[in-house]
Amino acid sequence: MNVHHQTRATLLAQGHTRRSIQAAIRTGELIHVRRDRYLTPDVDDLVVRAVRVGGRLTCLSLLALLGVFVLRNHQLHVQVAPGAGRLRAPDDRQRPAAAIRAGAVRLHWTEMPEVPQSACAVGVVDALVHAILCQPPRAAVATLDSAVHLGLITMWQLAEVFARLPARFQVLGTFVDGRAESGPESLIRLMARRLGCEVRLQVSFDGVGRVDLVLDGWLVVECDSKEFHADWAAQVRDRERDLALAGLGYCTFRVTAAAIMYRPDEVFAALRGLILSRRAV
Structure with a gap:
């Protein structure tokens, strides 16, 4: 998912002025998600909420948005850098700690230096790594089957997924079959x-x-x-x-x-x- 937020600096470089930015926010042409983070209104609400928390959409939330099979998910999965501060709730009705305690948000504390700073979602391989860690084995295999069947990852990328996981997860790779249609x-x-x-x-x-x-x-x-x-x-x-x-x-x-x-x-x-x-x- 190639969605990037914009900063005030990038908007100014595109020809906006401070006044025009404020006007765009009032008319709904821009969403001021959090400090120095702006998105356009066509971006999916899950992405907006992940950026509002202070990270990127990942794991089951991102995969379901891409059409990949997910057995169960009632949380917003967000990747955040270790040590990240100023986290917010995905909406303005809760405090961040309360949202996490209530299970509304699942934070994945991982470094991703290869992902552009402006990216609003992790890559599919990273999302699948998180999804395997977040699900029971049978559900994880079904998710991997679905990603392969949809052509979202190649078999080489599937191997990369398992290369990023602890050794105890390697056996799951022997069960993956992209021919499964559901x-x-x-x-x-x-x-x-x-x-x-x-x-x-x-x-x-x-x-x-x-x-x-x-x-x-x-x-x-x-x-x-x-x-x-x-x-x-x-x-x-x-x-x-x-x-x-x-x-x-x-x-x-x-x-x-x-x-x-x-x-x-x-x-x-x-x-x-x-x-x-x-x-x-």
Whole structure:
């Protein structure tokens, strides 16, 4: 995200005067975020709030803004330099310490000399490093899958992410697969691997189309979201696909994205029951 704040000096160099700067703030053409930090009104509010705190947008906040899958996030994640002072709350209704204590803000105290001083967000690699440290392992893998799938990082940059992390995180790299087209798909793949399943992703069948996963050569898993499966016509198409797959000798396990994300224990138990039923035969 290539967003930079401006200072009074840069605005004056562009031809503004002190009077015109004040006029631009009154008319909403400029936002005076904090002392000597100005942004234009088209900048996302998350970025504005991070700069108001005194740092740069990072971690889950930045990644979600870029469209990367994030399992859960109820905080504003801000990178600040170690020893930084004069931190503020993201809005004027709270004191900084109160916002942090309440969990509204998560500060990442890291030096980033390579990032321009005027940058309002860290780079994607830095955000992913923070995201791995901030999430449980399965959620971190799903986030990495998503970043690779969206083309936001290359495999070389993925290696760079892990090079910046402690050794205990290196094992997560072996689970990353950019073919996953959604976070829930990544999460259920990890469940299947935990059960020792052979996993195939994005498998195409003649007369059916592409399915999310095939486990152990017989169980098709489809991760349904409201976006694509809400109306009756979509549900009919799903049932027709299931019928066609049954004719080919496949069973279908269809589960909602919400269940995968927020009731993982139930989904894992159901998946385990299905897999073990066939293995016991």
